[in-house]
Amino acid sequence: MPKLNQQKFALVDCNNFYASCERVFDPKLEREPIVVLSNNDGCVIARSNEAKSLGIKMGVPYYQVKDLIIDRSVVVKSSNYPLYGDMSSRVMKVISQYSPVQEVYSIDESFLDLSGMTLNLNTHMQALKHQVKSWTGIPVCVGMGSTKVLAKLANRIAKIYPRFNGVFDIDHLPIARFEKLLESVEVGDIWGVGRKSTKKLNQVGIYSSLDFYQADIGIIETLLGVNGKRIYRELYGYSCLAIEEVAPPRQQIVSSRSFGADLSDFNEINQALTTLTRKAVNKLNMQSLATTSVNIFIYTNPFKKDRPCINLSKTIGMSLPISDPALIIPLCAKLLKQIYEPGYHFYKGGVILGNLTADQSQNDLFNPATTSKSNNLSQHRLLRYASELGNDRWLPRAKFQSNRFTTHWNELLCV
Numbered sequence: 001m002p003k004l005n006q007q008k009f010a011l012v013d014c015n016n017f018y019a020s021c022e023r024v025f026d027p028k029l030e031r032e033p034i035v036v037l038s039n040n041d042g043c044v045i046a047r048s049n050e051a052k053s054l055g056i057k058m059g060v061p062y063y064q065v066k067d068l069i070i071d072r073s074v075v076v077k078s079s080n081y082p083l084y085g086d087m088s089s090r091v092m093k094v095i096s097q098y099s100p101v102q103e104v105y106s107i108d109e110s111f112l113d114l115s116g117m118t119l120n121l122n123t124h125m126q127a128l129k130h131q132v133k134s135w136t137g138i139p140v141c142v143g144m145g146s147t148k149v150l151a152k153l154a155n156r157i158a159k160i161y162p163r164f165n166g167v168f169d170i171d172h173l174p175i176a177r178f179e180k181l182l183e184s185v186e187v188g189d190i191w192g193v194g195r196k197s198t199k200k201l202n203q204v205g206i207y208s209s210l211d212f213y214q215a216d217i218g219i220i221e222t223l224l225g226v227n228g229k230r231i232y233r234e235l236y237g238y239s240c241l242a243i244e245e246v247a248p249p250r251q252q253i254v255s256s257r258s259f260g261a262d263l264s265d266f267n268e269i270n271q272a273l274t275t276l277t278r279k280a281v282n283k284l285n286m287q288s289l290a291t292t293s294v295n296i297f298i299y300t301n302p303f304k305k306d307r308p309c310i311n312l313s314k315t316i317g318m319s320l321p322i323s324d325p326a327l328i329i330p331l332c333a334k335l336l337k338q339i340y341e342p343g344y345h346f347y348k349g350g351v352i353l354g355n356l357t358a359d360q361s362q363n364d365l366f367n368p369a370t371t372s373k374s375n376n377l378s379q380h381r382l383l384r385y386a387s388e389l390g391n392d393r394w395l396p397r398a399k400f401q402s403n404r405f406t407t408h409w410n411e412l413l414c415v
Helices: 017-024 049-054 062-071 081-098 121-136 148-160 177-183 195-203 209-214 217-236 267-286 323-338 368-381
Strands: 009-014 036-037 044-047 075-078 104-106 111-112 140-145 167-169 252-263 289-300 311-322 347-354
Touching: 009 121, 009 148, 017 036, 017 044, 017 075, 017 081, 036 049, 036 062, 044 049, 044 368, 081 104, 081 111, 081 121, 121 140, 121 167, 140 148, 148 167, 148 217, 167 311, 177 209, 195 217, 209 217, 252 267, 252 289, 267 323, 267 347, 289 323, 311 347
Parallel strands: 036 075, 140 167
Antiparallel strands: 009 111, 009 140, 036 044, 104 111, 252 347, 289 311, 289 347
C-alpha cells in the first residue's frame, strides 16, 4: 500500500508467550501441544499452536476439554505468573536495544518507533528476532507499518505465513493485495475494535476489515466516536496513535483471587485477605503511590445453585493519601469484620486500592523523615501479621505448575 508519511512503527509480539516460557526450561515440550490454565486451574488461558490445531478454544473450562487433553496427550500447565513476568522483562530489555523509543504494550507485546532510521529495517528486525530468541529462548514475530494499527495487522501476517520468516512490512504491499488482506480479516480483529463496537458495525453491514476500510468515515465516527475515526485513518496510513513511552498513571490496584476451596471460617478468609492486601500494598509502594480509597470484597460462588449466593463489600475513603502497610493491612481486617457473615461459603475475595496519587512523602531521599519511613517499610516487609499464618486452604489450586525458575532460589533449574 502507498506510504503516506515518514513515520514507521514495529510491533514485536511473543509467539504463544506462556507456552513458550514453559518450553524454555523444558525443551522436551517443543512441538508438543500445551495449554496453560488460569488461577485455580479453571480455564484455558493460553495454547500452543499444536493445541490450537486440536480445536481447544481460548477460555474453555478445563473440565470440558479434560478428556480430549488426556486422549491427545496435551501437556497441561498451571499459570506461573512470577516466571512469565520475569521472562517478559528480559524480552522487553532486549527489544529496547533496537529503538530509542519503546512502548511496552502488554506482557508479550511491544511497539517500537523506527521513524527516521536509514538502515534496512527488515534486516534490523530480523536481528532483533534472532537476539530475543538467542538470549531468552522466546520466539517473536515483528510487524511493521506507517501506523500502529497497520503494524498490528502486519504482525498477524508475519505469524501466519512462514515465507516472511517472522518479519513483515505491510507498507510494501500493493493496494490490491492490501485490500484482499483486509477482506480476510474480520472487523472485530482490527486492533482497537472491541466486542461492543463490532456489534454496532455488524448492524450496519460492516463485517470485514475491508468493509470498515471502504465505509464512509462519517458513519464510522457516528458509530464509534473519535476512537473509531482514529482507527479508520490509521488504516489509510495516517498516524493518529502515538507511542506511549511512559505508561499512564494507574487509577487503582486490584489484588484478588479465587480461593482454592470455598471458605466459611472467618480466620481462613482473613488470612487470604491479609495476604492479598500485602501484595497490593507492595505494588503501591513499588510505584511510589498512595491511596485514599480502600475496598474489600468477598463473594460466594454463583454457579453453585444448592447454596445461597451473596456478594459482600465495603469501601472506606481517607482525607489524606496513605501507603503505609501498618495502616492499610489492619484497616482491611477491620473492614472484613464489618461485612463478614457466618454460614456462607466464599469462593473469591480481594482488595482494591483506589484514587491513587503520587506518594509525596517518598520523594526526597535526603529528608530524614522520608528516610525513616523508607526504613520502616523495609522492616515491615520482613514482618508478618498473625492473620497471615494459617492452613493456606485459600491458596489457589495449581496442580500443574512448573518451578519459578528465574525468581526463586529453591526452584532454580538443575542441570
